[in-house]
Amino acid sequence: MPQVSTTSPPDIDDEPAGLAQPLGAGTITALVGFxxxxAVVLSGLRAVGASxxxxxxGLLVLCLTQGLGILLLSFRYRIPITLAWSTPGAALLVSTGSVAGGWAGAVAAFVVxxxxxxxxGLWHRLGSLVAAIPVPIAQxxxxxxxxxxxxxPVQALRTSPAVVVPVIVVWLVLQRFAPKWAVLVAFVTAAxxxxxxxxxxxxxxxLSAMVPTVEWTAPQWHWQAVVGIAVPLYIVTMASQNIPGVAxxxxxxFRVPWRASMLVTGVGTILGAGAxxxxxxxxxxxxALSAAPSACADPKRRWIAAATAGATYLVLGLASAALVTFIAAAPAGTLETVAGLALLATLAAALTGALSDSEHRISALVTFLVAASGTTFFGIGGAFWALVAGLTVRRFLPAGH
Known part of the structure; x- marks a missing residue:
């Protein structure tokens, strides 16, 4: 389990200091994160049945909940805590596809x-169980x-080459000279x-569809959706976001206040699920964009960068409806191309983490193949069965396999 903070928040340095650096760093943090x-978030939500x-x-409420959560935590603890939506979780939704109960069933899984x-955040044992899952299997x-x-991106070359080819070329060039901006400029090219x-x-x-609105959906409880979405979504969010975020x-x-962070993100997820x-x-x-020295030379003032990121997310949320309206009119495969390019580095890191440890290599490979197959049994998606298969093989094989 990650260590948690039990100390009172540090005092703010009262000496005058420039705000331009932390304000700029916070704005960049939100823009890069968004x-x-x-595109991955929109693809995931659409895959499980969202109109x-x-x-x-969904994109609007994610911006609002994480923005408000950042403001709450950064003001309370005076450290640069930043939140994000679960990008690996959104990718998981893409692979899961339609579930029992449709979109309402997926909403119920988000609540869980x-x-x-x-x-x-309240029970140490549950966090310990998640941390006990071998990292190669989770990866x-x-x-x-x-x-x-x-x-x-490869599949979209066949359906929409006129739009997709320039996107891929621009992404590749930026990966060579300015990788931090590659996805953003690729999206601009797609636009x-x-x-x-x-x-x-x-x-x-x-134009009327570009006005941001909240679409509430009452959850419909189906055990297949809970097991097939909620359990893998929780595990991938903890293993790929929360625990690395603490590190x-x-x-x-900076020591993250573990309990408070889990309560804020958990409650935020529950409140935003219906939308x-x-x-x-x-x-x-x-x-790192808000916590590193580049955000501010004085560590006691880096929380300002995080707070700025939170405020920026609130503003970015207002653009969600316009983005979706515009993307809906895009040629087939455009959104998926941008999302796929954005996740290539994550895929490379996950494959490296999965196969680099010889002790878990076979069980990790089985996990990967089952998850990639997208196979569904009893209405439960492949991600859950991938975990079951990987842990079973790991248990059965002797050490070193």
Whole structure:
């Protein structure tokens, strides 16, 4: 289990200091977090049955809940705690596809995920059980669910080459010279291509659909959806986001208040589920943008960067409906291409983590193959069965296999 903070928040340095650096770092944190993976979120929500309006609502409520959560935690503890939506969890939804109960069944699974996160903050034992899952097996499950999305750019070359080819070329060039901006510029390229496609076909966008709205859906409880979505979503969120997020913060000498963070993200997930939010969690990779010395030379003032990121997410949420409306008019495969390119680095890291340890290599490989197959049994998606298969093989084989 990660160590938790039991000390009172540090005092703010009263000496005058420039705010431009932490304000800029916080804004960049939110922009990078949003633009690098919102396409994955929309793909995941649509895959489990959300309509375009419901997907836009989900993106909106995720921005609101994580933005408010960041503001609450950063002001309370005066450390640069940042939150994010569960990008691996959204990729998991893509691989899961339709579930029992449709979109309402998926919403119920989101609620259960939030409840499990809350329990993790209150009950040490549950967090210990998640941490006990071998990292290679957790990484293999993640890699397996990422494969369909990462194949999307290749498949889209056949359906929409005029838009997809420039997107891939721009992404590749930026990966060489400015990798931090590769996904953002690839999305801009996709947007330009979509705009040209709309103009050539003389189509018109529905401007009324660009107004941000919240679409509430009452959950419908189906055990297949709970087991097939909630359990893998909880595990991948904890293993790929929350626990690494604590480690990233510790590398910059900040101790995350574990219980408070789990309560805030768990309650935020529960409250946002009905509007389409699948899960929020501690930021992992993007956490460094606000916690590193580049955000502010004075560690006591880096919380300002996190608070700025929270406020920026609230503003970005207002653009969710416009994004979804525009993307809905894009040529087939455009959104999936951007999402797949955004996840290639994550897939590479997950495969490395899954197969680098010879002790778990076979069980991790079995986990990966089952997850990548997308096979469903008894209405339960492949991610859950991948965990079952991997842990079973790990238990059966002697050490070293």
């Amino acid at each position: 633009t690098s993976s919102f 375009p309006a419901q997907a836009a609502s 995920t939030g409840v499990l996160i809350v329990i993790t 293999a499950m993640l890699a397996g669910v990422l494969v369909p999305l990462c194949l999307a 330009v291509g979509t705009g040209i496609d709309i103009a050539v076909d003389n189509r018109h966008l529905d 990233v913060m510790r590398s910059f000498d 389409g939010g699948h899960a929020i969690n501690l930021a992992a990779i993007s956490a």
